[in-house]
Amino acid sequence: MSTKNYFDNTEVAFKLKSDSELERAYFLFKMISKEPLVKVGTTMTKFALNLNLPVEGLIRSTVFDHFCGGVNEKDCMPTVDKLYDAGVYSVLDFSVEGKEEEAQFDATAEKVVELTHFAQNKKSMPFSVFKPTGFGKFEIFQKKTEKKPLSQAEEQQWQQIVRRFDSVSKAAYDCNISLLIDSEQSWMQDAADFLCEEMMAKYNREKAVVFNTLQCYRWDRLDYLKKEHEKAKAGGYKLGYKIVRGAYLEKENERALEKGYPTPICGSKKETDDNFDEVMRYIMSNLDDISLFVGTHNEMSTYLAMELMDEMKIDKEDCRMWFGQLYGMSDHITFNLGEMGYKVGKYIPFGPVKDVMPYLIRRAEENTSVAGQTSRELSLLKKERQRRKM
Template sequence: MAASIFDNTERAFILKSDSELERAYFLFKMISKEPLVRIGTAMTRFALNAHLPVEGLIRSTVFDHFCGGVNEEDCIPVLDKLYEAGVSSVLDYSVEGKEDESQFDACLHKVLELTDFANEKDAMPISVFKPTGFGRFAIWEKKTAGVTLNPEEQKEWDKIVNRFDQICKKAKETDVAVLIDGEESWMQDAADDLVADMMAKYNTEKAIVFNTLQCYRWDRLDYLKKLHLEAKVKGFKIGVKIVRGAYMEKENDRAKAKGYPTPICANKAETDANFNDTLRYILDHIDDISVFLGTHNESSCLLAMEIMKDKSIAIDDKRVWFGQLYGMSDHISFNLASEGYNVAKYIPFGPVKDVMPYLIRRAEENTSVAGQTNRELELIKAERKRRKI
């Protein structure tokens, strides 16, 4: 059964109408062609910046496929439909690139609201935010580099710490896990240290606060092992989301430009091995470490299922979650959910213009993972044939 679990297209696309399936086919056909993605993203940026009336077109195509809506209320029908099919949701307020204190405070209030919202909705057991949603990238970068902050910068940093603490405290009070996204390596050490402090404070009984390990970095398993030792000494549980990673080209380009060894694995095979080794380590220490597997890789999902079976970890053990992005890899999400595993879709939402940087990155990432896009197309074609569309 395991080898073919992800081939069941009837389950995979159970929530898609014929017209939505046709839209998915059209979008993935477009995404599979790199020149079209480059032209399309450039035209979209231009049209939005020039205030051309294209939001309706974007909303009815790429936005509605990959996003839940423009606000929380807009997302409720999506959350409810997913939950009826056994899939939970992680609402991700995907507004990026903000730089001033009022915007950071607005992001804080939004994440607090979302955590309360999650507390009221069984369909939403998890909340999420990005470190740079709560403070300027430059501050994170200086802290990571060990540069002494001036008094004004120190005030900014203190506000960042306070924002983190407010969210993690709320998460503990509401029993809603909070995933803290990983970002670029040259700001990540400061984020790692702050998240570890939050874990020590709030993960006393179980994992509430989760850090993100981007496993295309060859040092992440060693980092996790050191964190594990710290957790044992201080008496806290670890929560980690493991992903392959989202900033590879930027990381390699910066390392080359500045003349330091790249933090990124040499190739995809090494990244896959690093991800799977990290997964094995976590499941070997499930009493200490809870995991959210953020992956669209079928082999890694099958490996997790196999290890869970070998170690007699119940398929619905709340310390193990599988997660995929909304609009992608439904064959993984819905087939795992149908077997009883804990599955959540990451659902970005926000104003169309503000969410476009996220959507453009998704499209660009998909063109660089040709096998994945081809797999999506193959499955959609199979379902169209099954439905005789």
């Protein structure tokens, strides 16, 4: 299957983009392809926002509008509707990062519950999503992961994190919406995994409602998955996993070096790719027990998943098997999958411009470090520009 060019159809890939949006995308990816520019741009943006300089309009009309759905969920709805008409589902992601106050964590959890209820009657929105550190301080997750004792105040904060995880999982269960929980750095992840495991055991009795995320650049994730599978079979509940390659590569390797422990990250890009495909194959072989959301911008892994679906006679309409990409990226994969009838969703970040900037900056930095990703985007945008001029 990988010899076929399913993802080369740019007319399908960019059918929702006007000519001016196509030009903006081309301009943005040209900028992102130059690493020094990204470094300077992100530094200047942080500086301007911290000083409250009037740059929000510029950010909004360029990078924000390309990678985000809007400042609130209502803003996102025209995009959600257009995507649904094109056979693509939406995952609205309230992408506010870096908060530190208990009231802010409560507000984020309430927002996710609200979004889950909002999605309940919308066929176009079968998922809710959140990031663990949106619900509590990184340090608390880290201390729990490192099995360090918590102070009385910290223990109370941990109990609040547990409560937030539970309230959002219960809302997803009540609304019949799937809940995707993101993964973060390895030195806080055990605590987040523990909470995801608890939620799965509680709410995934009949089917996967709660999904944890496996970052497959970590070489230990296949063993972790197999162990969790045994536990779930013994406990009589289902598992749900979103699989991704991973988003904190440099930080992970730097910290391992600095602290003198073996890096949890695979030794090469090829090892990561192989690990991702192996994890995917394992889950697809056990779909009766484990539901899968394949979060990837990698064409070869997507082809492999399609191939395995054929081999294993997994129907394109099977609700236990999903694909997903980020809004503003890899439209050639998303829209062509949608056109072929696969279950595919776009992660659509939204939130106030200033609050979403940490997410956007991370996205730009990641793009510069993924060899080939940006040049592939550029070549497809170029191809579509030429097609439209003919």
